[in-house]
Amino acid sequence: MITAADFDFLRGFLKDRSGLDLGPEKRYLARSRLRPLCEDAGLRSLGDLIGKLRAGEDGGLADAVVVAMATHETMFFRDRLPFEAMRDSILPGLLARRAASRRLRIWSAAASTGQEAYSVAIILHEMRARLDGWRVELLGTDISPAAIARARDGTYSAFEVQRGLPVRYLLEHFTKEGSDWRIAEHLRSAVTFGPLNLLQDFGRLGTFDLILCRNLAIYLDPPTKSALFARLASALARDGALCLGASETVLGYTGAFVPDPDHRGFFVHGPEGTERPTRSAHMGTAG
């Protein structure tokens, strides 16, 4: 077991590094997640590992700890409804509004191993007749380089590949390689993946029409959440949309976004000049 003092240090460390808010009930998790890392790093115990972090000598180790403690849990078309909304309404709306520029930029900002971005790619593939001559950019980023490497590779176990994925898509867009399934080249080349910590500046990425930042905010403490939403707002086109996870909301954390009344799980820019965080009665529903 990790000592109380070491666990406290780890909590503070994760909060600073990634905004991850590790509840006190996660002490057992720390052990099971960091054990393999200890072995990899040739350290005898969790105590030694925390000791290294305290000494602050090894940047690589610090990143590895953040990644080991982050949850990468994901699936294709997670929660289904938001993706139906994208296909039926959000994307057609954007297509109509971007008819002049014929440019569309979409960002999966906590992409994990890529299933979310590829789900969007599948939807765009089905809309391809309407996107002829368009410049469509689909970007997937995550703090975990290992997750991003897997996303780029687009290879999934039989268990992973069918989580959320209808069998017709499996047959249409995947080929079997050994016991795994690999996503087709036309989808792999439709998405650009790269590592990115959302707590650091991402202004250089420019402006997006649709941002998916799903099932990350639930792990963040309120101030980090507020700050992240404010920065996402500045990366979203004025008439764009932000898609959060099913149990997440901006309410109580920022005035920069308001819920899209027509699409559950989507948020649009609030009225101009309300960028100040507000604390409403809804606060805590996402925590």
Place this chain on the structure above:
Amino acid sequence: MKHALVVDDSAVIRKVACRIMEGLALRTSEAEDGEQALMACRREMPDVILLDWNMPVMDGHEFLRALRKMPGGKSPKVVFCTTENDVACIARAMHAGADEYVMKPFDRETMTAKLQEVGMI
């Protein structure tokens, strides 16, 4: 309440599948092989059938063929559920008239998505 029939010769798989489906507000019943499953369908046609491929007595394919010939046998949605996961196996199952396909092992999320796909939840 929608009724799901789980057809598998493994009691463990039946139990796991039933628990997941009951958690999704489906009513469940079980059959150990294709023949039992046909009898169950004669008594009461289910809304969805989770169907194993390899079973003694009557396998999934034979069952599916017989089911579709029964009165009312075209209505249930059929989700094949097997350890086979070659493209050819999946294509063959879909060709035989299945509506979805689940590879073992599966979890709640997978089953939920498959049942949504066939309009059960």
